[in-house]
Amino acid sequence: MMTAHDDLKIEQMPQTLREIVLGRMRGAILSGRFASGERLVERTLCDQLGVSRSVVREVIRILEAEGLVETMPNRGPMVATLDWSRARQIYDIRLLLEQSAAAACAESADAATKAKLTEALQAIAAAFTSGQSLTLAEATTAFYRVIFLSAGQDIAWEIVQRLNGRISRLRALTLATSERNVSGLARMTRIHDAILSNDAQAAALAVRDHLTEAASIAERLLKSEEP
Amino acid sequence: MMTAHDDLKIEQMPQTLREIVLGRMRGAILSGRFASGERLVERTLCDQLGVSRSVVREVIRILEAEGLVETMPNRGPMVATLDWSRARQIYDIRLLLEQSAAAACAESADAATKAKLTEALQAIAAAFTSGQSLTLAEATTAFYRVIFLSAGQDIAWEIVQRLNGRISRLRALTLATSERNVSGLARMTRIHDAILSNDAQAAALAVRDHLTEAASIAERLLKSEEP
DNA sequence: TGTTGTCTGATGGTATACCAAAGTCACTTA
DNA sequence: TAAGTGACTTTGGTATACCATCAGACAACA
Numbered sequence: 001m002m003t004a005h006d007d008l009k010i011e012q013m014p015q016t017l018r019e020i021v022l023g024r025m026r027g028a029i030l031s032g033r034f035a036s037g038e039r040l041v042e043r044t045l046c047d048q049l050g051v052s053r054s055v056v057r058e059v060i061r062i063l064e065a066e067g068l069v070e071t072m073p074n075r076g077p078m079v080a081t082l083d084w085s086r087a088r089q090i091y092d093i094r095l096l097l098e099q100s101a102a103a104a105c106a107e108s109a110d111a112a113t114k115a116k117l118t119e120a121l122q123a124i125a126a127a128f129t130s131g132q133s134l135t136l137a138e139a140t141t142a143f144y145r146v147i148f149l150s151a152g153q154d155i156a157w158e159i160v161q162r163l164n165g166r167i168s169r170l171r172a173l174t175l176a177t178s179e180r181n182v183s184g185l186a187r188m189t190r191i192h193d194a195i196l197s198n199d200a201q202a203a204a205l206a207v208r209d210h211l212t213e214a215a216s217i218a219e220r221l222l223k224s225e226e227p
Numbered sequence: 228m229m230t231a232h233d234d235l236k237i238e239q240m241p242q243t244l245r246e247i248v249l250g251r252m253r254g255a256i257l258s259g260r261f262a263s264g265e266r267l268v269e270r271t272l273c274d275q276l277g278v279s280r281s282v283v284r285e286v287i288r289i290l291e292a293e294g295l296v297e298t299m300p301n302r303g304p305m306v307a308t309l310d311w312s313r314a315r316q317i318y319d320i321r322l323l324l325e326q327s328a329a330a331a332c333a334e335s336a337d338a339a340t341k342a343k344l345t346e347a348l349q350a351i352a353a354a355f356t357s358g359q360s361l362t363l364a365e366a367t368t369a370f371y372r373v374i375f376l377s378a379g380q381d382i383a384w385e386i387v388q389r390l391n392g393r394i395s396r397l398r399a400l401t402l403a404t405s406e407r408n409v410s411g412l413a414r415m416t417r418i419h420d421a422i423l424s425n426d427a428q429a430a431a432l433a434v435r436d437h438l439t440e441a442a443s444i445a446e447r448l449l450k451s452e453e454p
Numbered sequence: 455t456g457t458t459g460t461c462t463g464a465t466g467g468t469a470t471a472c473c474a475a476a477g478t479c480a481c482t483t484a
Numbered sequence: 485t486a487a488g489t490g491a492c493t494t495t496g497g498t499a500t501a502c503c504a505t506c507a508g509a510c511a512a513c514a
């Protein structure tokens with residue numbers, strides 16, 4: 001149903017400068033544009049982004065609360081570093097939350113949810129064959145979003161997203177690892193199938209295997225690069 | 228060993244104004260000094276706190292990221308409200324994390340940990356008898372902190388603390404509820420005993436019962452006050 | 455009565471100034 | 485030569501003034 005006034009709608013919704021800068025800086029950290037441990041000098045950022053210190057400082061507070069930035073007294077903010085003991089904890093928490101969400105989703109999934117899930121899986125498959133790791137990460141995120149939101153667990157989803165941000169560098173590497181390509185799609189398919197057959201236990205098991213493997217790959221990568 | 232220069236030591240170690248204001252405002256929200264849904268006008272806060280807008284704005288960004296404050300476009304920040312569907316999710320997540328932490332703690336607890344746990348339990352018992360609900364909340368927090376940190380799960384502890392902040396009003400009411408006083412201490416003691424006998428499964432079960440009861444009390448309170 | 459214009463208050467955004475703390479580095483002195 | 489000293493620079497912390505925009509209230513007017 002398309003009426004005349006729809007054409008007049010303002011597209012550019014009021015996105016504040018702060019949100020733009022937040023997205024820009026978050027992306028810069030997640031993509032590795034700002035290296036792990038790199039200092040974030042306020043005035044330099046102001047120049048690079050073309051905004052005032054007020055905006056930069058508020059954005060840094062948000063990133064700090066998200067765990068992406070750490071601030072040392074009288075030294076200023078720097079990109080948070082990640083050691084294996086922390087990464088392991090994050091994988092453990094993700095395991096708990098994602099198992100629970102997958103089980104809940106499997107129990108309550110209706111036809112619409114299943115359709116969305118299949119669609120998301122196909123996007124992942126496409127990203128696998130095309131080999132674009134950025135697309136793959138987005139498709140994987142979309143897959144899990146369907147699981148969490150259809151299970152009515154939006155707060156858990158927020159937490160998982162935040163945790164994923166903190167291990168984003170690892171996650172990108174893990175997804176790009178070749179061994180993952182072999183079995184990764186198969187494991188995602190297993191999760192998908194379990195939910196489609198409303199088998200909560202199988203879904204939880206599939207998630208467990210998937211995450212356990214991801215964690216072990218991450219461990220090897222992390223320990224190999226900085227021992 | 229007391230030497231002359233010890234007298235010259237500056238007591239007030241570098242706590243930034245921002246941290247002070249953050250603690251003050253967080254406390255004001257958690258204690259109900261700022262009502263749920265109340266608007267937080269920046270310049271009014273500046274007057275009340277005696278600081279500049281820069282500080283207030285940065286603190287609001289932090290509280291926003293913590294989920295204690297919600298900001299509507301062109302309306303400004305307000306204290307976040309809590310409905311049962313969200314509170315239920317928070318109790319579910321706490322259940323997962325606290326069960327896991329209690330089990331891990333039970334498996335790995337050594338003598339020192341057990342001693343600290345017993346000490347924390349005694350503090351809870353003292354708070355129960357004295358009937359001070361603020362002290363009780365702090366003692367309960369300390370009890371769980373021992374569990375999480377001795378299990379090496381400091382990230383999960385961060386998450387639980389943040390979630391507890393969002394349901395703090397409920398939590399205070401729950402702890403103060405009389406039925407809880409009857410069984411509450413018994414349940415905490417059950418958790419304590421399970422960990423001291425290194426029985427992971429019993430610890431997880433005790434936590435589950437404890438939280439399930441807290442959630443059901445919270446549900447009644449929340450649904451009775453705003454249906 | 456309903457529309458319109460105006461006004462006020464609050465926010466978002468920016469720039470700037472000042473101060474304090476910490477690091478740097480050359481210079482002086484024992 | 486080596487240690488200490490003091491000035492300079494960088495950076496973070498805080499305060500304040502200014503402007504644009506938006507929402508809600510309210511009065512004037514047709």
